[in-house]
Amino acid sequence: MKKFKSLLSMMLMGTMIVVLSACGDDDDGGMNVNDDSIVEIAQGNADLSILVDLLERNPDLVQLLSNDGDFTVFAPTNAAFASLLGVVGQTSADDIPDAVVRRILLNHVLSGARVASGDITNGLTATTALSANDILTFGVAGGGVTVNGANVTTADVDASNGIIHIVDAVLVPELELSIVNTVVEPAYFNKNFSILTEAVVTAGLLETLIDPEAELTVFAPDNDAFAAANITSLEGLTADDLTPILTYHVLGSEVKAADLPSTAGGFATTVSSLGGDFYLTNNANGVFINGNSQVVATDIDQDNGVVHVINRTLVPASADIVGVAVAAGFSDLAAALTEAGLVDAVASPNGPFTVFAPTNDAFQALYTALGVDGPEDIDPLLGDGTLSAVLTYHVLQGRVFSSDLSDGLMPSTLQGGDFTINVGATVTLTDKDPDVADPTVTSTDVLSTNGVIHVIDGILLPIDTAL
Structure with a gap:
């Protein structure tokens, strides 16, 4: 012992x-x-x-x-x-x-x-x-x-x-005594992890996590990490609600920090947890999971595994890109995808994709600038295929999280062109129309079953439209 x-x-x-x-x-x-x-x-x-x-x-x-x-x-x-x-x-x-x-x-x-x-x-x-x-x-x-x-x-x-x-x-x-020297110990005896401890008990996972014969890796969120994921209370949540979330934080083998795969020069890599796949970025900026959850403490060694502390609770995806967009109120994006016939293309099981999703206000600003009422007027005004080209210009093949972005990166889009990512105090995107303000990324790393969504406050244009 x-x-x-x-x-x-x-x-x-x-x-x-x-x-x-x-x-x-x-x-x-x-x-x-x-x-x-x-x-x-x-x-x-x-x-x-x-x-x-x-x-x-x-x-x-x-x-x-x-x-x-x-x-x-x-x-x-x-x-x-x-x-x-x-x-x-x-x-x-x-x-x-x-x-x-x-x-x-x-x-x-x-x-x-x-x-x-x-x-x-x-x-x-x-x-x-x-x-x-x-x-x-x-x-x-x-x-x-x-x-x-x-x-x-x-x-x-x-x-x-x-x-x-x-x-x-x-x-x-x-x-x-049964918890001492197990992967539960660092959370159970620390009041800053009280939500995690309560969740483990409510989900009935305590016996699994204190099994002395197990070899586990736990990415442990503290109370602030739950709050960052908008989980401030477990009231009303059942074992069925909590088990998928908690098992998503656990690997079925012991993996020390030095053994986490490096993604330097590339994008996030897939890691299989007991609750499904998550996506790990390990580069010069640190170690991140699903883009916005950073590993802030590592290698808390226990008899049946190792614990790493993260600053945002991981929540597995429950809907595809289209479902996430609709649920989040991106009605104009959904309407544009429908008009262009692209809904099935970006829905499961296709992908994975990274979508830079314009807000409703961004679409309305474009329609006003063009003098049209909605997406149905784009192709008649600018030519067949224009709406589809604009929309696919917002989509990358694969999952690219905020933790994978670097200044000057020029990813290739499904439309065939590229845009430039500018990383500074904010993240902005430079498209092919120099007369239109660069959209700003306002929210990142919204996970879906077939990709990831970043929200932007403008429309990316693959050509100079002279707007």
């Missing part, structure tokens, strides 16, 4: 220092107890400050362990939490999601009983406040006590509402 084995070694090899404070009877025959609650005692111990901070993120637990009652609490030291953070790859307890913190805390609490060290026998088990399935197992040897392998370093600290045993390791619940 990797990191977790080293943690277990620290847990099991340390000297067990147990301070046994037998509870004597008071004059009334009852036990002597501290007037301070469990929470107050923890707050007064500088070596439990991380535990206190985590408790304070759960006010109801603070209230519970401050009230009257009978609790047994196993309190990890600051060093114990620091060791756990190192194992799960986080730098601060503040990075751990609240839901995970809560689960870990509850796994340290026995409710309804004060279990003193003298009551513990070797092999004794107890159910924690987390769930009936989360069990603590005790050991007694050489005058010392262990709990789930952690050493009790200070025992029997009496409180008004229970008893505290200080331990030298965090008692991690079974679920979290």
Whole structure:
């Protein structure tokens, strides 16, 4: 094992220092107890400050362990939490999601009983406040006590509402233990990936991704990456909705950054994920998927694979170029394609194509400049085949993403001519009509099942029309 084995070694090899404070009877025959609650005692111990901070993120637990009652609490030291953070790859307890913190805390609490060290026998088990399935197992040897392998370093600290045993390791619940050192770990223990974690659980993919026998590559989007893809909540989404998206981020083999295919001097290459093909650009500008999702951190190595972090969630295409254009409201483009008889040509299964798609306003500006009402008037005015020539001048063979564009690139179009791509503060396109302003690319990398669409604010013209 990797990191977790080293943690277990620290847990099991340390000297067990147990301070046994037998509870004597008071004059009334009852036990002597501290007037301070469990929470107050923890707050007064500088070596439990991380535990206190985590408790304070759960006010109801603070209230519970401050009230009257009978609790047994196993309190990890600051060093114990620091060791756990190192194992799960986080730098601060503040990075751990609240839901995970809560689960870990509850796994340290026995409710309804004060279990003193003298009551513990070797092999004794107890159910924690987390769930009936989360069990603590005790050991007694050489005058010392262990709990789930952690050493009790200070025992029997009496409180008004229970008893505290200080331990030298965090008692991690079974679920979290199963996630450690898997490709799920970097997201599960980091609050910036809470949407991804929730999606994995909702989709029922957790068991698949923590399989110790698997060899996987995960391109992991953080919460900001979901927002960039206009996914800010999973409310109303089902496993059927989420599974195609999540599996689209996973490769069925381990691929380190150095092994990603280079596309220098070319265009995006096809990569097969568990959810279908995506398109990878790997050039001097970085590594990109489907054009607008950049790999921003690489090679987070785990026992069953590797994780790379991306800054935009990947969403597989669900419609072809024509379907995407219609759904996005490009009604004038659709009308022009229909008039020119090109709908079937750019629909599935043909392609793949790259389409620089003019907006409705761009088409209307052209019609106004020509003094015509719509696409049906283009050929009668300018000659048969003109509309088809103009439209196919906007189409490239193959998938060309924004991450593949370079200044001065002159791609060949389906019409047969070319135009020039100018990359600067914005991306503009220079066509064959010098008297018309160069269209600007206003939106990029709209994926379709048979290509990709970039939106432009003007019409590209394959000839000098003297407009």
